[in-house]
Amino acid sequence: MTSGAEIAARIQGLEQLGDLVQALRSMAGSRVHQAQNALSGTEGFRKTVEGAILSLRAPVHVEGAGASLLVITSETGFVGGFNNRIIEKVKSVRRPEERLVIVGRRGQILSAEQGLGVDGSFQMTSRADGVTTLARRVLADVGQVAEARIIFAAHQQGGTFKVTERQILPLSLTQQSTDNDAPLHHLPLRTLMAELSQEYLFAEVAQALMESLVSENNARLMTMDAAARNIDETLENLRREERTARQEQITTDMLDVIVGVEAQRQ
Template sequence: MTQLSRIKAQLESLSELDELVGALRSMAAWRAREAQDAFPGTRAYCRIIERAIAEISPLVKAPEPPAQSNGSLLVVSSENGFVGGFNNRLVEKALDIREAREKLIIVGRRGLAAAKEKGVEPDLFLPMTSHVAGITPLARRITARFDTVVSARIVFARYMQGASYNTEAKRVLPLDTSLRAKDVPGIPPLHHLPPEDLLRELANQYLFAEIAHALMESLASENGARLRTMEYASQNIGDKIDDMKKEERIVRQEVTTSDMLDVITGAEAVSQES
């Protein structure tokens, strides 16, 4: 293969790669926006459960402090790649704050790989969903695994404007005293279950709501990170295409110059013979 043919083949390959990166960038942008659009709904559900907890709490005796041996730490990472240091940051945050005898639960295959690279094997692994429609069923599956847990924390990526994110940790259980101390009407709410049982069910729903919102935040953050990665990749590909095109022009000029010299040399030889 001549040098010019090699350059043409590389340019064609780079153009195809640029199209693929563009498609991934568009998909990441759409999924990030879809997850952001769902934030008001997940937040509103959390607020409703918080309000119900505040209203029923005065009827229930304050619970005893939870046993340390019954705690779990949930890490929400990504299922797919092209997200830069997203998963490493989440796993590092979790391992840094993990308490003694606290069970580690990882959501997302990439987070699992990051943990194993650090020599850590989680107590439980669940795959992360890649679309908004999968958030609710996944949150229910995770909540079911916390059935007997009285202490629960979540490490997740909170979405920030500009396709950025912050790595955060939030304690969900036991219920924060601030939830129980919120201002509520003085009239006790009507209820059919014993207040203790009702509060227990509300705590479970609060855990579900917070897990669902953390999953949604991380899904938006993951795709924001992927969007930025694809933008950098597209820029690098564009720079390489420009360099290859410059090289192509130089090679073409060299070939043209060489051909002209051959023609001139041949013409001179014929002229001398005649």
């Protein structure tokens, strides 16, 4: 049977691990909250730019050639099957002519392990305030093609996510503007539409990044919850085993004393 000292050492190690899990859980919860608060802002910006484009009633044209598949994964681990589900989706929908661009180190590692040729990569931000800068960098790469799709983890109610595929190029805005008159503008229409189209692309990429950030940290929360429950159950079993070992040691010590007394009497 395991000695009391060994059990005590295991308990101490698990308690320290439990503290780490709780710290990671708190961090993930904070980042979910930050990203969810920012999500409405990115969605509002996208709708504003979309409304501006529709109000101009002009054809949307984006210069570029080729096709890209942008995939958003996590930079760090402890997210369960989050990245595996995304990469499985990539394997099922990627077309041979598409450049594969992956955001997130974990997705890049998985892609390499499964033999997917990665043509471009970016580090995934861990915070909501890093989304704007990252979206601009990604747009500089993806925005130069004629066709682009995004695969990301769309945030769902209840902390779950859905692996989603969304086409962002060519732009397809079919909703009609409710304004009777086109707005006044001073830039040439083609120039204005080109600028607005780039802003709309930026908004689409930022929205996908923000949703993925929410989904990633929700997945991390669930993983940490499961780990915490497992640690608590294991600690309870070890403490029960420690009590049993202590009682057996006390019994053994008492028997030794009794045997010693009896030996002295004889």
